[in-house]
Amino acid sequence: MIPQIFQTVPIEHFVYLSAVLFVIGVVGVLTRSNAIIIFMSVELMLNAVNLLLVSFSSYHQDPAGQIFVFFIMAVAAAEVAVGLAIITMIYRNTHSVDINDMSRLKG
Amino acid sequence: MNEALLLMKPELIVTVIIFILLILHVARENSSPAYLLNLINGLLFINFLCGFFFNREGTLFGDMYVTNGLIVLEKNILNLGMLLISLQATDWLKKKDFIVEFYVLLLTTLLGMFFMLSSNNLLMFYLGLELSSIPLAALANFELEKRKSSEAAMKFIMSSAFSSGLLLFGISMLYGTTGTLNFAQLAMLIDGNPLQLFSFILLLAGFGFKISAVPFHLWTADVYEGSPVAVTSYLSVISKGAILFVMASVLFTVFKPLVETWYNMLYLLAVLTMIIGNLFAIRQQNLKRFLAFSSIAQVGFILIGMSGSSQEATASVIYFVLIYVFSNLGAFGVIALVSAQTGKEEIDDYKGFYLSNPMLALVMTLSLFSLAGIPPTAGFFGKFFLLMAGAGKGNFVLITIAALNMVISLYYYLRIVKVMFMEKNETPMEKLQISLFPRISLLTCMAGIILIGFTTLLYDYIFSLSTSF
Numbered sequence: 065m066i067p068q069i070f071q072t073v074p075i076e077h078f079v080y081l082s083a084v085l086f087v088i089g090v091v092g093v094l095t096r097s098n099a100i101i102i103f104m105s106v107e108l109m110l111n112a113v114n115l116l117l118v119s120f121s122s123y124h125q126d127p128a129g130q131i132f133v134f135f136i137m138a139v140a141a142a143e144v145a146v147g148l149a150i151i152t153m154i155y156r157n158t159h160s161v162d163i164n165d166m167s168r169l170k171g
Numbered sequence: 172m173n174e175a176l177l178l179m180k181p182e183l184i185v186t187v188i189i190f191i192l193l194i195l196h197v198a199r200e201n202s203s204p205a206y207l208l209n210l211i212n213g214l215l216f217i218n219f220l221c222g223f224f225f226n227r228e229g230t231l232f233g234d235m236y237v238t239n240g241l242i243v244l245e246k247n248i249l250n251l252g253m254l255l256i257s258l259q260a261t262d263w264l265k266k267k268d269f270i271v272e273f274y275v276l277l278l279t280t281l282l283g284m285f286f287m288l289s290s291n292n293l294l295m296f297y298l299g300l301e302l303s304s305i306p307l308a309a310l311a312n313f314e315l316e317k318r319k320s321s322e323a324a325m326k327f328i329m330s331s332a333f334s335s336g337l338l339l340f341g342i343s344m345l346y347g348t349t350g351t352l353n354f355a356q357l358a359m360l361i362d363g364n365p366l367q368l369f370s371f372i373l374l375l376a377g378f379g380f381k382i383s384a385v386p387f388h389l390w391t392a393d394v395y396e397g398s399p400v401a402v403t404s405y406l407s408v409i410s411k412g413a414i415l416f417v418m419a420s421v422l423f424t425v426f427k428p429l430v431e432t433w434y435n436m437l438y439l440l441a442v443l444t445m446i447i448g449n450l451f452a453i454r455q456q457n458l459k460r461f462l463a464f465s466s467i468a469q470v471g472f473i474l475i476g477m478s479g480s481s482q483e484a485t486a487s488v489i490y491f492v493l494i495y496v497f498s499n500l501g502a503f504g505v506i507a508l509v510s511a512q513t514g515k516e517e518i519d520d521y522k523g524f525y526l527s528n529p530m531l532a533l534v535m536t537l538s539l540f541s542l543a544g545i546p547p548t549a550g551f552f553g554k555f556f557l558l559m560a561g562a563g564k565g566n567f568v569l570i571t572i573a574a575l576n577m578v579i580s581l582y583y584y585l586r587i588v589k590v591m592f593m594e595k596n597e598t599p600m601e602k603l604q605i606s607l608f609p610r611i612s613l614l615t616c617m618a619g620i621i622l623i624g625f626t627t628l629l630y631d632y633i634f635s636l637s638t639s640f
Binding site for chain 2: 075079082086089090093099102103106109110112113116117120121123124126128129131132135136139142143146147149150151153154157158163166168169170
């Protein structure tokens with residue numbers, strides 16, 4: 065089901081790698097001001113989760129984690145589709161995709 | 172009839188309505204808004220009625236989907252809220268071009284919530300959650316020409332995407348430590364090792380974003396203010412209620428072994444949420460923004476009830492959400508009418524509201540009394556049962572903080588009442604037309620607020636359905 069070669073890599077390596085990827089994504093969301101780059105960072109977070117799920121799935125010899133990954137990919141695509149449509153609307157209204165310009169609502 | 176079909180009845184009916192609307196949209200392109208709205212509200216009413224018949228209990232899809240009396244009741248509450256919001260939105264929707272699209276998106280989120288409520292598996296839960304939040308972002312942007320609306324949608328999709336990222340990281344950690352996604356098996360395998368605690372914190376943060384508990388509440392006020400009124404009321408009542416139901420069931424089943432740990436976390440979240448929500452509500456000038464912070468404060472009270480982790484806790488959370496549906500929709504119904512006919516949404520615009528529109532002012536007052544928890548309105552009993560459930564843990568510091576917060580909340584709810592009844596206005600609002608559908612909806616809300624306050628049957632019924640902890 066899962067090639068033996070992957071199981072020779074210790075599970076900790078996968079966990080560390082995906083934790084680093086996830087943190088890079090979180091930092092990207094929190095610090096960047098371009099809406100499109102923020103969406104890229106969210107994608108990075110989701111891909112870190114995907115990596116983690118696949119490696120745990122291989123570790124447990126259980127296919128559920130891999131199936132989860134397919135659903136996450138599909139949902140992420142839907143999320144980005146809606147998100148990009150909204151960015152287009154924002155651009156039409158403000159001629160900018162900088163989130164610092166989105167300060168009409170505050171208080 | 173086939174048992175499997177009956178088990179999935181609520182989902183199937185909503186799906187059928189979505190398809191009816193889509194086919195109608197293609198087949199009869201030129202139908203008038205009034206015809207469409209009558210048809211849709213009729214369909215939603217049938218949907219609500221169907222919730223009471225032929226209910227079955229059981230599981231489907233290899234234990235991924237589960238339904239029982241309590242879940243059916245929760246779905247009925249959501250159906251009722253959906254119907255009330257739809258009735259209130261008619262005035263505003265009549266002037267819009269995309270009625271069918273509006274309802275298709277709205278019903279899709281309802282479908283997502285139903286799947287989320289029935290989920291017995293983390294995958295199903297995640298899919299339901301996303302199905303219920305992605306279309307809402309499109310709905311927040313429904314007033315395409317308004318900059319505020321797209322700004323609200325942007326903030327909503329960003330925070331929702333970020334929070335589902337956190338939630339997923341928690342889910343994957345949980346999967347890693349247990350090797351299963353099924354709720355029942357997870358409950359058996361969770362033993363409280365550090366990685367599971369870590370994943371629990373991430374899951375709680377994800378939930379915190381969705382129910383807008385402090386410190387994850389920053390998106391709420393902006394999104395509520397910028398979205399159209401119908402969408403705001405949907406966000407604050409239906410979507411929040413569904414997540415609260417699911418949060419209660421996930422905490423009470425999956426994380427039952429960690430109850431000592433999450434009690435302290437909920438304690439902290441509840442105190443912060445009540446205090447910050449109340450303090451910020453005091454200084455708001457926009458009515459929708461005001462209700463956003465008031466709903467944040469209400470979530471704080473619900474978290475107290477939830478922290479009780481007992482049969483009373485489940486029952487009181489559901490009971491309170493039902494009352495919250497009536498009281499919040501009463502207030503939002505008035506705001507929807509005013510906003511659709513005059514476009515005014517600031518608190519100062521409501522000066523002298525009683526002189527021009529006495530009935531609407533009364534409806535608003537009663538709803539605000541219920542939100543504040545003044546007897547004999549239903550809101551008092553809702554809060555009473557929540558605090559009773561919370562007090563079951565014997566932590567009276569928490570209950571005292573909650574009682575003090577109820578006093579603060581009384582101040583700002585009464586401020587609106589004072590503005591409506593006692594302040595003079597040089598340019599008062601004209602007398603508003605209340606058409607049939609909003610009238611039915613407001614009357615239902617009033618009946619709910621008053622009648623639930625006088626009868627205990629409903630709470631007993633919910634209590635009998637709740638499973639013991």
